[in-house]
Structure formats: structure tokens, C-alpha cells
Amino acid sequence: GNSVTQMEGPVTLSEEAFLTINCTYTATGYPSLFWYVQYPGEGLQLLLKATKADDKGSNKGFEATYRKETTSFHLEKGSVQVSDSAVYFCALLGAGSYQLTFGKGTKLSVIP
């Protein structure tokens, strides 16, 4: 079956530091890949997505590239802000599937 593995948190960074949250997946065929963000007390918001190999999703300074050869979709941001403190979820939608498969989430805390 499909699965998503993302780095365990929590991750604590200083403001303006570089962020990488690793995500790797197992799936048959060509899944679509997503990053969702959950701010404290809120639901999930779509951050970015990529639907085919070598696509780069980007939004609000965050980027992730769909790497089929390494089955990865790592999230990066060059300079984090306190307002980026949240839980980040990597997810995949399998080819021909209705069901999103989520990683367990990575909590990011950014300190001034």
C-alpha cells in the first residue's frame, strides 16, 4: 500500500534560518504529492502540491520538488519566520485513488 514517511519533530529554528523537512513516500504508479500546514487550533491548509515528476510546488516562500528517482518531496524555505510555526504534513494521493495518505506531521517552532 501507499505510505508517507516524514522526519520526526519537533523542529526548533531561529528566525531567518533555513528549513528542510524531509518526506519520502512509497506508492505504485505516479501519485500526486502535497504539503499541508496546520496552525495551532486550526484545520489543514494546502501549502503546495506537485502532480508529476520534477514538478516544483511553491507558495509563501516554501518549495518542494517531486523527485521520482528518490521518491521524495522535501519541503524547504530559505528564511523562516515566527509566523511559520505550525505542524506540516506531507501527503500523497495515489494514482487512481480517492484516499490521501498522510505522514504523521512535523511540528516546527520558530523562535525570534
Place this chain on the structure above:
Amino acid sequence: DVKVTQSSRYLVKRTGEKVFLECVQDMDHENMFWYRQDPGLGLRLIYFSYDVKMKEKGDIPEGYSVSREKKERFSLILESASTNQTSMYLCASSLSFRETQYFGPGTRLLVL
């Protein structure tokens, strides 16, 4: 923008009560989903619906039922609430199965 709303942000119920969680989307989406989110377990799919009156079980349907009488509304029902159903419940909708799922703000349910 897609808007998914959930009837309550916080809910406290007693063991054995019948509980209704309501979800409404305003974008004429075909598909609607109910997830629960628990620490360390991530998001797990309870039920989904791909059309009015149509529903399918997800990974953890036991103890839950759903109703979709109108396209925009998807209800999750706990027939007899139990303490192990204390959780965060998230509703989502998508235009079709291959499209992005958009989430509501969540309902945090406490069963005493």
C-alpha cells in the same frame, strides 16, 4: 476560494450520547471526507462520499455513520459516543478524486 465549514469548533458530550458533526462546502464539490486526527497517529479516514446518498468506508469506520442528503452537506454521526472517540475531526471536500482536498477548521470533540 473554497470554503469548508464545520458546525462546531469545540464539543463536549457524555458517553452514550448520539453526536452529529456537520460539514458544509460551498464549491459544488463532488467528494467529501471525514477524518480524525490523533497525536502520533496523524490523520485517518473515517468515511467519504462521492455523490449524494453515496458513501464508502475509510480505514476506521467502526462506531461512526455518515449522511449526505444534499451535495453541499456531509454529516458524521456517532451513534453512541465513547471516550475513545475523543479526537479532532476534520472534514474535507474535493472537486473530483484526483483534485486537491480542502479542509475545514476542525471540531475538537471531548467525550466524558
